[in-house]
Amino acid sequence: MMDELLRAAFDRHEEFVPVAADLRPAIAAGARRRRARRRWAWSGGALLMLALLAVVPQVLPLRPPAIAQLSLGDAPPAHPMQFLLLGTDRKPGAVAEPVRADAIVLLHVDPATRTVYQISIPGDLLLDLPGFGTQKASAAFLFGGYSLTAQAVTGLTGIPIDGGAVVDFEGMQTITKAAGGVELCVDERAVSTHVFLDSEGRVTHDVGAGHPVVYEVGCRHFAAWEALDYLRLGGTSEARDRHLRQYLAAMVRQLSDPVQLSRMIPVASGAVDLHLGDASLATLASAAHLDPARVLGVRLPTRPGDGGLLPAPGGDGLYTALRTTTVPAWLAAHPEQVG
Amino acid sequence: MGEPLTFEDFVEARLQALLRYAVMLTGDPHTAQDLVQETMIRAQLKWRRVAAAGVPEHYVKRMLTNAYIDLNRGSWLRRVVLRAEPVERAGVEDHAQQSADRDQMWHWLGRLPRRQRAALVLRYYEGLSDIEIAEVLGCAVGTVRSSISRALVTLRVHVTPAFEGGTR
Numbered sequence: 001m002m003d004e005l006l007r008a009a010f011d012r013h014e015e016f017v018p019v020a021a022d023l024r025p026a027i028a029a030g031a032r033r034r035r036a037r038r039r040w041a042w043s044g045g046a047l048l049m050l051a052l053l054a055v056v057p058q059v060l061p062l063r064p065p066a067i068a069q070l071s072l073g074d075a076p077p078a079h080p081m082q083f084l085l086l087g088t089d090r091k092p093g094a095v096a097e098p099v100r101a102d103a104i105v106l107l108h109v110d111p112a113t114r115t116v117y118q119i120s121i122p123g124d125l126l127l128d129l130p131g132f133g134t135q136k137a138s139a140a141f142l143f144g145g146y147s148l149t150a151q152a153v154t155g156l157t158g159i160p161i162d163g164g165a166v167v168d169f170e171g172m173q174t175i176t177k178a179a180g181g182v183e184l185c186v187d188e189r190a191v192s193t194h195v196f197l198d199s200e201g202r203v204t205h206d207v208g209a210g211h212p213v214v215y216e217v218g219c220r221h222f223a224a225w226e227a228l229d230y231l232r233l234g235g236t237s238e239a240r241d242r243h244l245r246q247y248l249a250a251m252v253r254q255l256s257d258p259v260q261l262s263r264m265i266p267v268a269s270g271a272v273d274l275h276l277g278d279a280s281l282a283t284l285a286s287a288a289h290l291d292p293a294r295v296l297g298v299r300l301p302t303r304p305g306d307g308g309l310l311p312a313p314g315g316d317g318l319y320t321a322l323r324t325t326t327v328p329a330w331l332a333a334h335p336e337q338v339g
Numbered sequence: 340m341g342e343p344l345t346f347e348d349f350v351e352a353r354l355q356a357l358l359r360y361a362v363m364l365t366g367d368p369h370t371a372q373d374l375v376q377e378t379m380i381r382a383q384l385k386w387r388r389v390a391a392a393g394v395p396e397h398y399v400k401r402m403l404t405n406a407y408i409d410l411n412r413g414s415w416l417r418r419v420v421l422r423a424e425p426v427e428r429a430g431v432e433d434h435a436q437q438s439a440d441r442d443q444m445w446h447w448l449g450r451l452p453r454r455q456r457a458a459l460v461l462r463y464y465e466g467l468s469d470i471e472i473a474e475v476l477g478c479a480v481g482t483v484r485s486s487i488s489r490a491l492v493t494l495r496v497h498v499t500p501a502f503e504g505g506t507r
Contacts, residue, residue: 002491003463005498009444010363010464017362018372020355023379027350030380 022158029160080325083107084150084164084275087172087244088141101141101149101166102237103244106157108322115294117327118248119318120241122300126308127152136308141166146275156311157319164275169228171271175251176224178267179260182250185219187242190233195225238299242339245297252295298327299337344395346386350379353396357403363460364407366449378403401475408453447497455490458483 087103104121123138129152132143140149150161167175176182191212195203198210203225215230222230231247234240254260301314314334321330331338354375361371382389382399392398448456454476461472473480 002495002498005444006448006459006463006494009442009448010460012442013362013366013445014359016368017355017359018368020350020358023354023358023372023376024350026376027379027383030376031383034380034384 025158025160026154029162080108080110080112080322081162082159082322083109084146084153084161085248086141086146086149086164086166088166088168090168090170098142099168100138102138103241104137104149104153105241105244105248106153106161108327110325110327112325113294113328115296115328116252117296117298117322118245119298119300119322120245121153121156122237122241122302122309124237124308125156125300125302126305126310128155130155146273150275156315157322159319159322166273166275167271171273172231173224173228174267174271175264176227178264179224179251179254180263181221181223182227182247182254183219184222184227184230184243184246184250186215186217186230187246188234188239189217190215190230192229192233194232195229242297242299245339249295249297296331297339298331299339301334301337343390346383346390349382349390349395349399353399354379357399360400360460360465361403361407363464364404364453364457365410366445370410374403374406378406397471397475401477404457404475405477407457410453443498444494447494451490451493455486455493458486459490462487 085105086101106119108117301312302309
């Protein structure tokens with residue numbers, strides 16, 4: 001009799017069993033990550049830079065093109081990769097202040113079409129944080145740093161993340177400075193709230209010391225301080241995310257120049273906190289053959305919700321497209337999400 | 340000998356069953372998922388050894404069961420499971436609390452020593468023979484039988500059949 005009760009109790013709880021398919025990506029990613037950890041050998045700044053942008057196009061510029069690659073046998077896998085780039089609001093010198101990730105960019109790298117898609121995850125998007133309930137995406141960093149943020153993003157999209165990098169305001173300025181500034185196109189006139197020009201035309205952070213710096217519409221060269229200031233402006237977080245995508249695309253174009261890249265490598269290691277995860281040298285190298293002109297921005301479909309943004313139903317189509325490498329088709333059907 | 344079983348085939352065929360087994364063991368879907376995930380990652384990394392075992396599924400089940408039994412001891416799962424609350428409390432108690440009235444059996448299963456619960460699940464849910472259970476638990480057949488009879492005694496004392504029967 002007791003055995004019947006036991007069997008009945010087990011049967012009643014079968015409805016709580018999770019679906020196996022949901023677990024498979026995590027298992028595959030976990031195994032890859034641990035394999036990579038075993039064979040991982042740190043090789044310095046070059047890789048830092050690779051993972052930061054995941055897209056540096058011509059690290060090996062003199063290498064013969066793709067056909068020679070294919071014959072190598074151990075050519076890197078052609079499957080798409082995901083990298084997570086987090087920009088935090090950590091300020092220089094502020095030790096005890098809570099740090100959030102106010103910029104979260106998922107980079108989807110498709111070696112087959114040599115394209116990079118930048119998908120901004122709005123900081124206000126409400127996500128399920130394992131162990132912390134529903135929270136804004138930007139708070140994931142506060143609770144659990146890079147790894148919890150990566151977990152939450154994977155929870156949203158269902159796609160494992162291969163590696164990533166965390167950069168704060170200062171680190172970004174260092175990198176931009178080392179790149180000698182950046183070419184940016186202003187799409188909306190912006191007036192600085194942080195940087196001012198005094199009567200002699202000198203730059204100051206002193207509010208009221210003179211006229212605020214104004215960024216007029218058009219394309220031009222930005223010094224590092226201008227670029228960083230511009231990235232912090234923008235009336236909405238959506239505008240800021242868009243500007244960041246434009247900045248990243250511009251940086252990728254610049255770093256496709258090996259001279260530029262070599263100038264960058266020595267400073268990058270100090271400026272970026274790298275989370276390589278399971279990204280091995282081979283997979284990173286496969287990202288190195290991308291077309292600098294093919295760095296596309298994608299807006300995540302969202303809708304307003306209670307206390308933050310919610311994923312819009314249309315997002316599922318995007319996640320499926322990411323998993324199946326059919327992003328171009330999805331974007332063709334949803335042109336409003338490009339940009 | 341035919342083709343050796345690949346990890347992918349094994350996942351395809353057995354992952355769902357392992358998840359079911361883990362839920363019955365832990366009483367909690369989240370802990371079960373973590374347990375299965377970690378076990379499968381480990382199994383994949385040493386797949387050649389797993390595939391060479393007589394019954395790969397028993398080998399994996401043994402890994403999973405050991406991990407479950409070791410949950411108490413600050414084992415590897417403790418380190419990998421990123422959870423705000425301790426694993427011990429994660430589901431067994433909470434879940435039992437919610438449905439204590441409805442499901443005394445589940446509640447008391449959660450209070451059994453883990454090895455005893457594993458033996459019960461293997462016999463009454465997985466339908467294994469005592470010899471197979473001994474293989475999975477890595478102990479003697481006699482130990483399996485005494486674990487099960489001790490567990491049944493505990494349950495008999497605490498679970499009121501009338502209550503249990505009239506709940507659904």
